[in-house]
Amino acid sequence: MLTLETLVLQQDDFHLTAHWSVAPGDRVALLGPSGAGKSTLLMALAGFLPPTQGRILWQGADLAGILPGDRPLTILFQDQNLFPHLTLAQNLGLGLSPTLRLTPAQAAQIETALARVGLAGMGARKPGQLSGGQQGRAALARALLRARPVLLLDEPFAALGPALKAEMLDLLDEVATATGAAVLMVTHDPSDAKRFAGKTVLVADGVAQAPVTTAELFANPPQALKDYLG
Amino acid sequence: MASRAVPLSPAVGLSIAIAALILGSAVMVAARADSFALAPADWQAVRFTVLQASLSAAASALLAIPVARALFRRRFPLRGALIRLLAAPFVLPVVVAVMGLLTVFGRGGPINMALAPLGLPEVSIFGLHGVVLANVFFNMPLATRMLLHGWQSIPAERFRLAQSLGLPPSAQFRHLEAPMLRAQLPGIFAVILLICLASFAIALMLGGGPKASTLELAIYQSLRFEFDLGRAALLAAVQFTLCAAITLAAARLTLPQGFGAGLGRRIEMSAAAGWRCVLDVLAIAAAALFLFAPLLAVVIKGVPGLAALPNGLWPAVLRSVSVAVVSALLATSAALVLATGAARSKSRAIELAAMLPLAASSLVLGTGLFLMVRPFVTPETLALPITVLVNATLTLPYLFRLLLPEARQIEVDYGRLTKSLGLPHCTTLRFVILPRLARPLGYGAGLAAALSMGDLGVIALFAGDGGATLPLFVQHLIGAYRLQQAAAASLILVAISFALFWAFDRLGSRYADA
Numbered sequence: 001m002l003t004l005e006t007l008v009l010q011q012d013d014f015h016l017t018a019h020w021s022v023a024p025g026d027r028v029a030l031l032g033p034s035g036a037g038k039s040t041l042l043m044a045l046a047g048f049l050p051p052t053q054g055r056i057l058w059q060g061a062d063l064a065g066i067l068p069g070d071r072p073l074t075i076l077f078q079d080q081n082l083f084p085h086l087t088l089a090q091n092l093g094l095g096l097s098p099t100l101r102l103t104p105a106q107a108a109q110i111e112t113a114l115a116r117v118g119l120a121g122m123g124a125r126k127p128g129q130l131s132g133g134q135q136g137r138a139a140l141a142r143a144l145l146r147a148r149p150v151l152l153l154d155e156p157f158a159a160l161g162p163a164l165k166a167e168m169l170d171l172l173d174e175v176a177t178a179t180g181a182a183v184l185m186v187t188h189d190p191s192d193a194k195r196f197a198g199k200t201v202l203v204a205d206g207v208a209q210a211p212v213t214t215a216e217l218f219a220n221p222p223q224a225l226k227d228y229l230g
Numbered sequence: 231m232a233s234r235a236v237p238l239s240p241a242v243g244l245s246i247a248i249a250a251l252i253l254g255s256a257v258m259v260a261a262r263a264d265s266f267a268l269a270p271a272d273w274q275a276v277r278f279t280v281l282q283a284s285l286s287a288a289a290s291a292l293l294a295i296p297v298a299r300a301l302f303r304r305r306f307p308l309r310g311a312l313i314r315l316l317a318a319p320f321v322l323p324v325v326v327a328v329m330g331l332l333t334v335f336g337r338g339g340p341i342n343m344a345l346a347p348l349g350l351p352e353v354s355i356f357g358l359h360g361v362v363l364a365n366v367f368f369n370m371p372l373a374t375r376m377l378l379h380g381w382q383s384i385p386a387e388r389f390r391l392a393q394s395l396g397l398p399p400s401a402q403f404r405h406l407e408a409p410m411l412r413a414q415l416p417g418i419f420a421v422i423l424l425i426c427l428a429s430f431a432i433a434l435m436l437g438g439g440p441k442a443s444t445l446e447l448a449i450y451q452s453l454r455f456e457f458d459l460g461r462a463a464l465l466a467a468v469q470f471t472l473c474a475a476i477t478l479a480a481a482r483l484t485l486p487q488g489f490g491a492g493l494g495r496r497i498e499m500s501a502a503a504g505w506r507c508v509l510d511v512l513a514i515a516a517a518a519l520f521l522f523a524p525l526l527a528v529v530i531k532g533v534p535g536l537a538a539l540p541n542g543l544w545p546a547v548l549r550s551v552s553v554a555v556v557s558a559l560l561a562t563s564a565a566l567v568l569a570t571g572a573a574r575s576k577s578r579a580i581e582l583a584a585m586l587p588l589a590a591s592s593l594v595l596g597t598g599l600f601l602m603v604r605p606f607v608t609p610e611t612l613a614l615p616i617t618v619l620v621n622a623t624l625t626l627p628y629l630f631r632l633l634l635p636e637a638r639q640i641e642v643d644y645g646r647l648t649k650s651l652g653l654p655h656c657t658t659l660r661f662v663i664l665p666r667l668a669r670p671l672g673y674g675a676g677l678a679a680a681l682s683m684g685d686l687g688v689i690a691l692f693a694g695d696g697g698a699t700l701p702l703f704v705q706h707l708i709g710a711y712r713l714q715q716a717a718a719a720s721l722i723l724v725a726i727s728f729a730l731f732w733a734f735d736r737l738g739s740r741y742a743d744a
Contacts, residue, residue, distance in 0.1 A: 046646075046650055047649075047650075048646060048649070067649065067652065068646070068649040068650045068652065069649055069650060069651055069652015069653065070652055074650070075650050077646065077647065080643050080644060080647060081647065083644065083647075083661070083662060085665045085666065086661060086665075090661070094651050094653060094657075094661070095651065098651065098652055098653045098654055098657050099654065099656070099657050100657060100660075100661060146651075
């Protein structure tokens with residue numbers, strides 16, 4: 001269980017509070033206008049921004065002071081998720097062995113993960129030789145290998161077309177199911193939330209609201225969501 | 231995993247070591263100085279040092295303006311090659327350039343041959359104007375490249391706007407180019423002033439005598455010939471204070487760029503015809519002639535001498551190449567550690583430490599180290615290790631500035647990803663930083679190797695009989711008026727310098743492309 005306990009994030013004139021939990025296996029969309037602090041919240045969870053007040057807890061233990069790489073989570077950024085000068089196999093390998101000394105078993109694992117996201121046999125390619133969708137798949141394959149209990153996504157598929165994005169969300173669902181991970185996904189597209197996430201966190205006016213069932217939220221939208229949807 | 235939280239990072243440790251070396255040398259010389267009263271001869275050295283440096287910096291910067299402007303707005307065959315060659319004097323060994331200037335401007339050279347029939351007096355290359363001439367030879371191309379950078383940094387849209395409004399060239403100059411020059415020239419002047427304040431080899435060969443002696447030369451003479459440690463230490467303290475003051479003043483200015491590569495961008499600028507075109511052609515032709523004539527002279531004089539090379543040349547070559555390679559590796563590794571450390575750190579302390587050697591000079595560090603090691607060993611026995619250390623330290627600021635922007639970019643692009651994957655430092659270095667930095671690292675190592683190969687500074691202070699590096703060997707030949715042999719040895723020196731530069735640069739590109 002990931003818990004945000006009276007969390008306050010503050011940067012200059014930016015201010016965001018959150019006080020809620022996410023259970024294992026949850027699919028949560030973070031929805032809200034740009035500048036509301038969706039990505040900032042994700043950065044705090046990933047360990048790039050210390051909370052101003054409050055705590056972030058994993059299974060009851062405070063995550064403060066734990067380095068990003070040692071936290072029980074994997075994050076996919078908006079871009080730069082792959083090193084352009086390394087091959088796909090090496091990029092994935094970094095998720096298994098930070099020193100890239102891979103055993104034959106790990107190499108086989110990488111090949112399996114690539115096949116699972118539809119990139120079978122492409123381990124020797126570099127990211128520049130792939131399409132945007134394929135790069136997203138490779139990043140998901142690494143998340144699969146890391147198999148951390150929480151998966152954070154900062155709109156990594158925002159640049160993809162609708163059909164491709166739907167495909168990626170299905171793949172994301174597969175990956176999360178396979179690893180049993182809870183997913184927190186930032187999006188500005190309500191259809192992403194409806195399609196993928198059982199729950200939605202509305203981020204607006206300085207507050208990240210507690211997650212509520214997505215269908216209910218859209219059936220009975222609060223004022224902030226109405227304003228956002230326009 | 232906890233081992234990653236080391237309190238003393240390598241970059242911080244290295245910063246402290248550099249600060250200790252530079253400031254330690256400064257303290258060492260200040261403590262050893264007999265008194266702080268400067269003798270009249272010392273004042274003369276201070277005055278000459280400042281005078282030659284100011285004149286050289288002003289002349290280099292002013293002469294560079296028409297050349298850079300002409301290069302910016304004209305397109306002609308070999309333009310790219312000429313711009314690339316403007317970078318060459320920066321790594322050209324001083325002895326070679328002086329050899330060339332002596333051949334062209336010296337007694338019996340083409341200039342005096344041309345003046346004699348006209349009844350004009352003979353020009354002498356020795357003394358103040360010789361020193362300034364040599365300094366301009368080295369620094370005018372540097373200033374030209376920096377200014378060219380400045381012109382290219384003016385957005386193309388501005389020139390297009392100026393053209394669409396039909397601004398005449400004078401108005402275009404006033405509104406677009408003059409503001410750029412006002413912003414760039416002080417920094418360019420400061421950089422060149424700093425380089426010229428530390429001129430030793432040029433003064434050693436073209437200056438000399440009590441009237442034309444720089445502080446660096448005076449340090450060398452009092453240490454090497456008068457064995458006056460107290461005076462040498464005092465002069466070194468003065469030299470350090472002078473350079474440190476200018477470095478501090480320059481730190482407030484935005485220092486221009488121009489050491490790096492990449493000057494191919496095309497920007498539209500109305501290339502006026504008529505007399506302006508004639509002026510541009512003259513500026514480019516004069517600059518090219520000024521740069522190539524001395525080099526050509528060395529080739530013409532040196533090639534016949536290659537058949538009978540002087541004794542002792544090859545051991546000197548071996549010593550020089552070893553010094554160059556080791557100090558290049560040392561300087562590049564140090565710059566890499568500092569640049570990646572500075573890119574990660576929020577404080578500017580590491581950056582400051584990396585730039586600190588700018589305040590030191592070869593002879594100041596040399597004197598400091600001389601005083602430090604003398605109680606324990608004969609300084610001569612440590613001539614090569616000390617030369618390696620001093621050369622590496624003095625090239626560090628250039629390499630650091632070369633690497634820092636790229637290291638910062640890597641941190642911006644991939645810093646979060648490497649942290650979120652929890653990569654240890656060694657993995658980040660091997661799989662992220664080295665591949666991305668290979669090109670500037672190779673280029674920087676080449677620069678450091680060539681600079682070290684051609685360096686004639688601290689080695690002159692320490693070398694015993696038969697311990698000379700190649701530049702010192704050439705200088706001895708010039709001093710003995712064995713000019714043909716000196717020219718031949720110069721050719722070998724240049725060839726090795728550029729071969730080293732090329733090899734390291736190539737190595738970096740190969741690694742980056744792999």
